[in-house]
Amino acid sequence: MEEKTRPGPKRSLTAEQIVDVALELFDGEAPSIRGVAAKLGVRPNTLYTYLPDRAAMERALVDRFLAMADPDLLIGRRVWRRRVEDYACALRSVLLRHRGAAALLHTAPIDGQTAALVGERLLAVFTSAGLSTADAARSTYAVIVHVLGSATLTAADLRGGTEADIVAARLEVAIDPGFLPLTAAAWPVVATWNTEEQFRWSLRTLLNGCVGGA
Amino acid sequence: MEEKTRPGPKRSLTAEQIVDVALELFDGEAPSIRGVAAKLGVRPNTLYTYLPDRAAMERALVDRFLAMADPDLLIGRRVWRRRVEDYACALRSVLLRHRGAAALLHTAPIDGQTAALVGERLLAVFTSAGLSTADAARSTYAVIVHVLGSATLTAADLRGGTEADIVAARLEVAIDPGFLPLTAAAWPVVATWNTEEQFRWSLRTLLNGCVGGA
DNA sequence: CCTATCTCTGTACGGTGTGCAATGTTATGC
DNA sequence: GCATAACATTGCACACCGTACAGAGATAGG
Numbered sequence: 001m002e003e004k005t006r007p008g009p010k011r012s013l014t015a016e017q018i019v020d021v022a023l024e025l026f027d028g029e030a031p032s033i034r035g036v037a038a039k040l041g042v043r044p045n046t047l048y049t050y051l052p053d054r055a056a057m058e059r060a061l062v063d064r065f066l067a068m069a070d071p072d073l074l075i076g077r078r079v080w081r082r083r084v085e086d087y088a089c090a091l092r093s094v095l096l097r098h099r100g101a102a103a104l105l106h107t108a109p110i111d112g113q114t115a116a117l118v119g120e121r122l123l124a125v126f127t128s129a130g131l132s133t134a135d136a137a138r139s140t141y142a143v144i145v146h147v148l149g150s151a152t153l154t155a156a157d158l159r160g161g162t163e164a165d166i167v168a169a170r171l172e173v174a175i176d177p178g179f180l181p182l183t184a185a186a187w188p189v190v191a192t193w194n195t196e197e198q199f200r201w202s203l204r205t206l207l208n209g210c211v212g213g214a
Numbered sequence: 215m216e217e218k219t220r221p222g223p224k225r226s227l228t229a230e231q232i233v234d235v236a237l238e239l240f241d242g243e244a245p246s247i248r249g250v251a252a253k254l255g256v257r258p259n260t261l262y263t264y265l266p267d268r269a270a271m272e273r274a275l276v277d278r279f280l281a282m283a284d285p286d287l288l289i290g291r292r293v294w295r296r297r298v299e300d301y302a303c304a305l306r307s308v309l310l311r312h313r314g315a316a317a318l319l320h321t322a323p324i325d326g327q328t329a330a331l332v333g334e335r336l337l338a339v340f341t342s343a344g345l346s347t348a349d350a351a352r353s354t355y356a357v358i359v360h361v362l363g364s365a366t367l368t369a370a371d372l373r374g375g376t377e378a379d380i381v382a383a384r385l386e387v388a389i390d391p392g393f394l395p396l397t398a399a400a401w402p403v404v405a406t407w408n409t410e411e412q413f414r415w416s417l418r419t420l421l422n423g424c425v426g427g428a
Numbered sequence: 429c430c431t432a433t434c435t436c437t438g439t440a441c442g443g444t445g446t447g448c449a450a451t452g453t454t455a456t457g458c
Numbered sequence: 459g460c461a462t463a464a465c466a467t468t469g470c471a472c473a474c475c476g477t478a479c480a481g482a483g484a485t486a487g488g
Contacts, residue, residue, distance in 0.1 A: 008465025009453040033445065043468055045446075054445065106317045109371045116394060119404075123396035136396075137403035142416035146356075149363015157323045180330060182337035182350075189351035190333075202356035209423030222434020223484040247476060257437050259477075268476065 013040060015050045019060045028100040030058045058104055063112035065101045068094045071114065074121035080129050081207055084122070088147045088203055089196065095151040099159065102152040119144075129211055139210040146206050154194040167191050227254060229264045233274045242314040244272045272318055277326035279315045282308040285328065288335035294343050295421055298336070302361045302417055303410065309365040313373065316366040333358075343425055353424040360420055368408040381405050 021039045025031035033054055037044040051057050069091035074083050095102040119140060126136035158166055170191035177184040192198055235253045239245035247268055251258040265271050283305035288297050309316040333354060340350035371380060384405035391398040406412055 005455070006465070007453090007455045007463065009467080011466070032443085034443085044444095045469090046467055048446075049466060103317070103320045106320065106366045106370045109373070110367070116397065120394045120397045123400055127396060133396075133400050134403045137400040137407075138412060138415050139419070141404075141407045141412060142360075142419055145360060145363040145367060145416065148367065149359040152320045152366065153324070153359060153362065156320045159322070180334045182341060182347075183330065183334045186337055186347050186351040189348045190355075193351075193355045198352060198355060201352050202359065205353070205356060205423040206420050207423070208426055209419040209421070212422055212426050219486070220434070221432065221484090221486040223436080225435070246474080248474080258475095259438090259479095260436055262477075263435060 011049070013042070013046070013050060015060070018047060018050055018057065019064060022057055022061055023064055026061065026098060026100070030054075030061055030100075030104060033057070055108065059108050059112075061101075062104055062108070062110065063114055065094060065098060065104070066091075066110075066112060066114040066118070071117050071121060074118065074125060080125045081204070084125055084143065084207065085200060085203060087118075088143070089200070091147055092151045092154075092196070092199060095148075096155055096158065099155060102148065102155040105148060106152070126210070131211065135210070142206055142210065143203070146203055150199050150202070154199075157194050163195055166194055225263070227256070227260070227264060229274070232261060232264055232271065233278060236271055236275055237278055240275065240312060240314070244268075244275055244314075244318060247271070269322065272321055273326075275315075276319055276321070276324065277328055279308060279312060279318070280305075280324075280326060280328040280332070285331050285335060288332065288339060294339045295418070298339055298357060298421065299414060299417060301332075302357070303414070305361055306365045306368075306410070306413060309362075310369055310372065313369055316362065316369040319362060320366070340424065345425065349424070356420055356424065357417070360417055364413050364416065368413075371408050377409055380408055 018036060018040070022031055022036050025035055025039060033047055034044045036057070037047055040046075047057075051060075069087065071087070073087040073090055076083060078086075095105075122140040122143060123136050126139045127133070131139060161169070171188070173187075175184040175187055183190065232250060232254070236245055236250050239249055239253060247261055248258045250271070251261055254260075261271075265274075283301065285301070287301040287304055290297060292300075309319075336354040336357060337350050340353045341347070345353060375383070385402070387401075389398040389401055397404065
């Protein structure tokens with residue numbers, strides 16, 4: 001527990017500080033090593049005392065982003081569907097607020113401790129909803145896939161505009177009913193694919209499937 | 215239609231050729247402009263005659279990857295669930311075969327013509343299954359999210375190993391039942407999250423939800 | 429033939445991650 | 459108290475990257 005005392009000069013930074021400023025500098029993508037070092041008033045190489053490489057910084061950022069959506073939303077006395085939906089929306093919101101965060105998630109396996117906690121709580125939710133252990137586990141994965149997948153696609157579409165902008169822009173696109181008749185007919189709905197409403201709809205639909213087949 | 219004749223020397227390349235070698239050089243991520251140019255025996259700047267920037271090359275690559283999963287799998291006389299499942303598995307397979315392709319999808323909006331065709335056909339599937347136009351559109355989006363989301367997460371997890379490797383490696387991780395009791399209990403299933411079997415399970419579950427609430 | 433237009437190249441700029449040897453600081457064993 | 463070994467930090471360098479810009483050469487229309 002007590003930190004082992006070692007020779008050599010004191011460290012002037014901590015890994016946490018580095019991630020702090022990396023988060024501060026985050027703007028669509030992870031900042032450069034050189035940028036972070038500059039903000040810390042230090043030469044770039046110094047960071048390699050604390051991190052093996054740039055990828056490690058990105059992994060740490062991912063965990064920070066995940067932790068921004070309060071996992072406590074998954075517990076409490078509300079009905080289980082509500083808890084899942086609340087947490088899912090919170091996470092989606094975080095990933096959309098920080099553009100590029102979603103894409104960063106797919107850089108490496110997601111195995112931080114925040115992710116583990118969320119998994120555990122989703123399992124609890126589905127177990128309490130009456131699913132078997134195996135079905136709860138599968139459902140947990142399905143939900144994670146949906147939340148991250150949807151947020152990622154939406155983030156890619158949003159790049160720079162608000163939700164309303166995107167819908168409006170989409171609505172102005174003219175679809176040739178000769179080539180894509182169904183798409184043309186469904187266009188008013190297709191234009192809203194990246195809204196929170198659609199997100200909730202497909203999440204609820206997925207949950208229906210999860211508990212329906214039992 | 216007939217190409218307008220213009221002054222200036224003949225072009226030595228086509229945009230398609232460039233994408234061809236970009237695809238050939240693809241290895242986890244899109245190759246560099248300089249790399250593609252070298253393989254084409256040309257100076258890097260030359261490519262800017264055909265592409266506005268590197269992002270355009272990546273967009274073209276995305277469309278190529280999407281086109282590798284045969285959209286015809288979505289049509290035919292098989293039952294609709296089967297058609298969706300077949301296409302979804304084919305696309306997943308393509309995205310896993312080319313590591314990094316999935317992540318590339320999330321670089322920009324997916325609006326190529328292959329994507330449009332797939333959307334149209336998914337709408338047809340759900341319409342033929344009895345859904346309203348709006349529900350068909352929402353279901354289409356939900357399926358796309360699931361396929362791309364799942365493939366992306368799996369691709370991030372797979373980085374370098376086969377499916378069996380990953381499952382085996384996961385199984386060897388010891389989960390502390392004190393901290394994560396449910397996760398520990400469900401671990402044999404959790405370890406298979408990135409298998410095709412789980413992919414099919416959650417897709418079927420989603421489809422159940424799509425047609426169940428009608 | 430002249431000229432406008434186009435492709436391709438040479439060169440260059442400012443950026444990236446990171447390896448390596450040198451410099452200087454620190455705690456420990458004598 | 460001092461030598462020593464371990465350590466943090468730095469300067470420098472390398473090999474890349476995307477791409478801007480000016481110029482050279484090729485080509486078509488007038």
